Amino acid sequence: MPSVEVMTRTGASAGSVELDDAVFGIEPNVAVMHQVVTAQLAAARAGTQSTLTRAEVRGGGAKPWRQKGTGRARQGSTRAPHWSGGGVALGPKPRSYRQKTPKKMIQLALRSALSDRASEGRVGVIEAWDFPEAKTKEAKAALAALGFTGKVLLVISPDDDVAHKAFRNLPEVHLLLVGELNAYDILCSDWVVFTRATLPGAGPGTEAPVHEPVTPEGGVANTVAPQVGMEDGGEEADSDA
Secondary structure (H helix, E strand, O other): OOEEEEEOOOOOEEEEEEOOHHHHOOOOOHHHHHHHHHHHHHHOOOOOOOOOOOOOOOOOOOOOOOOOOOOOOOOOOOOOOOOOOOOOOOOOOOOOOOOEEEHHHHHHHHHHHHHHHHHOOOEEEEOOOOOOOOOHHHHHHHHHHHOOOOOEEEEEOOOOHHHHHHHOOOOOEEEEEHHHOOHHHHHOOOEEEEEOOOOOOOOOOOOOOOOOOOOOOOOOOOOOOOOOOOOOOOOEEEOOO
């Protein structure tokens, strides 16, 4: 079972914690991660594209010319698809791009993504983000002291309001509540940083929620978060990325 050094926000050591092998020590399943991320990005599509059919284009009620005797092909409406200004044949209409993804597959993708970051030594654990007040300057100094570079994914608890306000203006930091953790945001980040309170599998009864996201930018879906290590419950659910 691998261990990670727990740090304070100033960069000092605060002990170590063992990572759960069931969450951070599995062989990443690349195919499952690809399918889950694809479904998440598909669900993020607005699906609002729309074209007008010949029935929806204004005008065209009168027959352009009489049926016979003109030497031209017969026409019934100037709004037919082959006319300039006419309707569109078989054009796109509003639709949902959501894909059904089994819950077990979503959980496996999340564990695979966490295991991939752990194998590269890109998982950090902080004792707590105990900022006295919400200042972006202090948040930036904390990241520099801890050595987190590149795109950093911070997993915080709902009551970390000060930390949320301190980090939210940093473009290289992406904040997620513990219930919003998902494979896409993990794979898009160079570092995944937890606190002791949000670390999956840190102790008995600790839950690592699975989020079925709505948007790649961090949208949140109203879903119940099952445990990462759950091995039963094979019901299918929409993958709201």
